[in-house]
Amino acid sequence: QVQxxxxxxxxxxxxxxxxxxxxxxxxTFNTYTMAWFRQAPGKEREFVTAIGRSGGFTYxxxxxxxxxxxxxxxxxxxxxxxxxxxxxxxxxxxxxxxRRSDYVPTTPVTVESWGQGTKVTVSS
Numbered sequence: 001q002v003q004x005x006x007x008x009x010x011x012x013x014x015x016x017x018x019x020x021x022x023x024x025x026x027x028t029f030n031t032y033t034m035a036w037f038r039q040a041p042g043k044e045r046e047f048v049t050a051i052g053r054s055g056g057f058t059y060x061x062x063x064x065x066x067x068x069x070x071x072x073x074x075x076x077x078x079x080x081x082x083x084x085x086x087x088x089x090x091x092x093x094x095x096x097x098x099r100r101s102d103y104v105p106t107t108p109v110t111v112e113s114w115g116q117g118t119k120v121t122v123s124s
Contacts (some may be wrong), residue, residue, distance in 0.1 A: 014087060023076075
C-alpha cells in the first residue's frame, strides 16, 4: 500500500484560501486514483473530490464544486487540493485517500490507503 502524508491545513477566515498537499511514497503513484475526504466533528467522513491517474479526470462533491480544485503532479508523487471561498462549514479534518486502478473511491469503504489527516478551520 502507498503511504500518504498530508500538509497545509490551518486556520483561515471565511472567504479565504488554503492549499493542501498529499505526498505519496513509492514509485507507483501514477497507478493510483487519488481523492480527498473530510470529517467534521460529530459527522461521518465524506467524499470531497477525486482525480484520475493521469489527472485528466476530476470529480467533485456538489458542496465544493466551483470552489475547490484537485490536481496532481505525478513527477513529485503529490496531489493537491486548492480551496477557495472557504466557508465555516468546510471546517473538518481533511484526509488524502488512494485506490489503485481507475476505480474512483467516493465512499470510505472503497479507499485502500489513508493519510493521517490535516485540520482545516474556517472562522466566521
